[in-house]
Amino acid sequence: MQLPWRAAPRAALSSPLTLLVSIATTLLLGFVVAAAALHSSAAGSAALAYQQSRMCPHSVHPSLDGDGLPLSTAVSLAARSDLGGAYSRIGRPDFNGIATYGRFGYRPDALSHLTVVQGGGTGLWVPQTIATAAQVKIGDRLTGSSLVVSAIYADLAQPVDGWWCSEAKTVVPNPLAGDGASTSVIWVASAADLSALPPEFESNATVSLRFPAEAPSTLAEAEALRDNGNARLAALGLPLTRTDLLSGAVVAARTSERNVSSSLLPLVIISVLVGLAGVGTVTVQWAQRRHSELRLLWVRGASPLALGFRGVLELGLPLVLGGVLGLVAARLLLPLYAPGVVLAPGTLWVALGFVLAVVVLSLAVTVLVASWRAHRTFQQQARSRRLGLVPWELVVAGLAVLAWVRLSHNGLGTSLKPGSLPRVDVAALAFPLLVVLAAALFATRLLRWSLEWSHHVQWWQVPAAQLALRRLAAAVGPVTGVLLVGVLAVGTIAVGSAVAGAQQSALDSKSGVFVGANSTVQVSQDIALGRVTLPSSLRGNTTLVGVSTGALVVDPATFTDAAVLNDATEVRSLLSGLKRTGEVAPALRIGRSANQEIQIAGLPLLKPVAALPSFPKLGTRGYVVARDSVPAAEQVGSWHLWSTLPLAALTSALQADGIHYTNVADRARVLDGLPFLTVEWTFGFVAAIGVVLAVVAAVALLLAIEVRRRQNAVSGALSTRMGMRPSVLWSSHLMEVGALALLAMGIGVVASFVSAGAAVPRLDPAPWLNPAPMLPDLLPLLGSMVTCGALVVVVAAWLALRGVRTARMGELLR
Numbered sequence: 001m002q003l004p005w006r007a008a009p010r011a012a013l014s015s016p017l018t019l020l021v022s023i024a025t026t027l028l029l030g031f032v033v034a035a036a037a038l039h040s041s042a043a044g045s046a047a048l049a050y051q052q053s054r055m056c057p058h059s060v061h062p063s064l065d066g067d068g069l070p071l072s073t074a075v076s077l078a079a080r081s082d083l084g085g086a087y088s089r090i091g092r093p094d095f096n097g098i099a100t101y102g103r104f105g106y107r108p109d110a111l112s113h114l115t116v117v118q119g120g121g122t123g124l125w126v127p128q129t130i131a132t133a134a135q136v137k138i139g140d141r142l143t144g145s146s147l148v149v150s151a152i153y154a155d156l157a158q159p160v161d162g163w164w165c166s167e168a169k170t171v172v173p174n175p176l177a178g179d180g181a182s183t184s185v186i187w188v189a190s191a192a193d194l195s196a197l198p199p200e201f202e203s204n205a206t207v208s209l210r211f212p213a214e215a216p217s218t219l220a221e222a223e224a225l226r227d228n229g230n231a232r233l234a235a236l237g238l239p240l241t242r243t244d245l246l247s248g249a250v251v252a253a254r255t256s257e258r259n260v261s262s263s264l265l266p267l268v269i270i271s272v273l274v275g276l277a278g279v280g281t282v283t284v285q286w287a288q289r290r291h292s293e294l295r296l297l298w299v300r301g302a303s304p305l306a307l308g309f310r311g312v313l314e315l316g317l318p319l320v321l322g323g324v325l326g327l328v329a330a331r332l333l334l335p336l337y338a339p340g341v342v343l344a345p346g347t348l349w350v351a352l353g354f355v356l357a358v359v360v361l362s363l364a365v366t367v368l369v370a371s372w373r374a375h376r377t378f379q380q381q382a383r384s385r386r387l388g389l390v391p392w393e394l395v396v397a398g399l400a401v402l403a404w405v406r407l408s409h410n411g412l413g414t415s416l417k418p419g420s421l422p423r424v425d426v427a428a429l430a431f432p433l434l435v436v437l438a439a440a441l442f443a444t445r446l447l448r449w450s451l452e453w454s455h456h457v458q459w460w461q462v463p464a465a466q467l468a469l470r471r472l473a474a475a476v477g478p479v480t481g482v483l484l485v486g487v488l489a490v491g492t493i494a495v496g497s498a499v500a501g502a503q504q505s506a507l508d509s510k511s512g513v514f515v516g517a518n519s520t521v522q523v524s525q526d527i528a529l530g531r532v533t534l535p536s537s538l539r540g541n542t543t544l545v546g547v548s549t550g551a552l553v554v555d556p557a558t559f560t561d562a563a564v565l566n567d568a569t570e571v572r573s574l575l576s577g578l579k580r581t582g583e584v585a586p587a588l589r590i591g592r593s594a595n596q597e598i599q600i601a602g603l604p605l606l607k608p609v610a611a612l613p614s615f616p617k618l619g620t621r622g623y624v625v626a627r628d629s630v631p632a633a634e635q636v637g638s639w640h641l642w643s644t645l646p647l648a649a650l651t652s653a654l655q656a657d658g659i660h661y662t663n664v665a666d667r668a669r670v671l672d673g674l675p676f677l678t679v680e681w682t683f684g685f686v687a688a689i690g691v692v693l694a695v696v697a698a699v700a701l702l703l704a705i706e707v708r709r710r711q712n713a714v715s716g717a718l719s720t721r722m723g724m725r726p727s728v729l730w731s732s733h734l735m736e737v738g739a740l741a742l743l744a745m746g747i748g749v750v751a752s753f754v755s756a757g758a759a760v761p762r763l764d765p766a767p768w769l770n771p772a773p774m775l776p777d778l779l780p781l782l783g784s785m786v787t788c789g790a791l792v793v794v795v796a797a798w799l800a801l802r803g804v805r806t807a808r809m810g811e812l813l814r
Helices: 007-012 016-053 071-078 128-133 191-196 219-236 245-289 291-299 304-332 347-378 392-410 431-452 463-474 476-515 568-576 647-656 674-707 709-721 726-762 779-806 809-813
Strands: 063-069 083-087 103-106 116-119 124-127 149-153 185-187 205-210 241-243 519-523 542-548 551-554 585-591 606-612 621-626 638-643 661-666
Touching: 016 219, 016 245, 016 304, 016 347, 016 674, 063 071, 071 083, 071 191, 071 205, 103 191, 124 128, 128 149, 219 245, 245 291, 245 304, 245 347, 245 674, 291 304, 291 347, 304 347, 392 431, 392 726, 431 463, 431 476, 431 726, 463 476, 463 726, 476 674, 476 726, 476 779, 519 647, 568 606, 606 621, 638 647, 647 661, 674 726, 674 779, 726 779
Parallel strands: 103 185, 124 149, 551 621, 585 606
Antiparallel strands: 063 205, 063 241, 083 103, 083 205, 116 149, 124 185, 519 638, 519 661, 542 551, 542 638, 585 621
């Protein structure tokens, strides 16, 4: 017989709730698979952007450098690039009979990127330090040349802006180095002026060839820029040193993208399976609602497979529509769950392909489930459920144990080296999620058993609780389903947020320990000897620290004002006790250092009197001695200023007072954070999936209440007619829904906090640096989940009571 093709789609409108559930189910399915594809692509682009932020803008394109060249050769080579610089050797230019060290250079548009102190024009631009030392004035002529000084400019100092970044090693002098080791540059207005320099500057010149290019936003653009750039340099055929920083950035970004996508794959597969199970459940409900019609069609000769396609005729369009809406939602919500919004070309088509795949799977599940249901209903007697006897929670628990073994032995997967990206061990990464899943399955099995035995419970002294328990037992299937999804949602959100937050805090704390403070600079020993006074703006936020091999020399009075410390009070107390009374200086022993007297070059004999597990800059090995215990400050290896200020603010204060410095370090840039960001992005998406599951759980709970509206209306109306107060009925529904939410919240939180607490210290992208990642403060997250859960409970109870208030007893009894 022919199926009613035209009538089927219209017949679906008679059950709007089924349509909405079908759309919502495939919407979530489509969102998960599309979001995974978009998130992975965005992670690659975000990793590339992060790597580029750590590179000089002019070094993004492959570049060339050379030294030891004749000055004329350097000038000719520099002209072959888009932005070439030619620099003479360091010599002693003479302007007024007082010669000092200096070098000459030319770079197109360099003069417009300098700060003029005096003069201007197109002559020689002399740095202020050389002008002061050699008493150079505007109009002075360079001895042995026709070049005349036309301007004096402020010396370049670290940190320099992006235009000078690639030239910093040449144009920024090291004021603490020996004479002639480095110097500022005397700039000429044109490359031809370099030929007019005295003969002593004609040899040992250096050249830099830069090719400014727009920073690529996607990996495909970066690879094209890298390949075209290297081909261009090869075509030049110059005997210079090639620098290709972009290749490393591309490899790191590709690895990050691959790590994120491979880590998300198991989670996406599980989510798809759960979603397809939801499609099967919707199909079963459709078959129950269409039982009479399906039986009539079967009696007239329709096969179970034909009846299965009858289900597709009704549910197919909503399933397709839901998938498309899922893709749209994934694209629109990209800024909320992904590390960036830049996608590789074709990513949307890939996401669309994944969505079409899950839609096809949903349609196939609909056909198979509807056919199986018709076969079991009309052709074969139903058998006992064998899948329900399988201890799935034990299977998942076994997988969690195996994942824990991998995690405890391998951490993220490979033995890492500084600067390398972890190749994520997906099995180890899945440990906290497997624990949550095992806990959810175990909880649902216990709840099912408890509700099956709940008819023995007699709580009629508390009618609200007794009625709530009876309603739960009457809907054991939907109740256990909501609990399962709810535990998974709470646990997944908590695990994802905990691990992502731990990675972020670990990067911050490790960089703080590595640098010692927010910013540091090396200064001369004159500050330690008291010959130079620090600016007043640095008081209260900066301290002077001496660094020798294996030891730090600190000022107990100011050290805790600037250093990055977990417990500043304890450190201040210990440092205040380091007072030397004899030949031996008391010291703090850090971590695994020997607990015995030790002699360190430039320091007196040190005797440990107290210990700390770790210390800024030293990590877990070394000694700390008070500054007053060191009699000869000039014998200390080097002196550094540690400050809580940003690096730019610290160096600006020093420049304003004319204090020389070198070897700057910035806490925000000292470590490559991409390994941490890779793990953070992975678990950030896990938390996003948890939010999706939470929405599923809430919608499932509200739909279960709505489906039972007539049943609740009958029981509630009869109860109120028999004398039950409305407040008792209200509290009964609150107990019913609240108990379910409380179970999901409690089990999910405990399972996630325990598993994440065990996993976080081992998910360390930089195990050679202390401290290890620690579980962050999750109380704000817990508070927000409790608030949202309470809101869902109140709405669900209100929906249940709405039917009671609007019920007409005569119609209900009829």
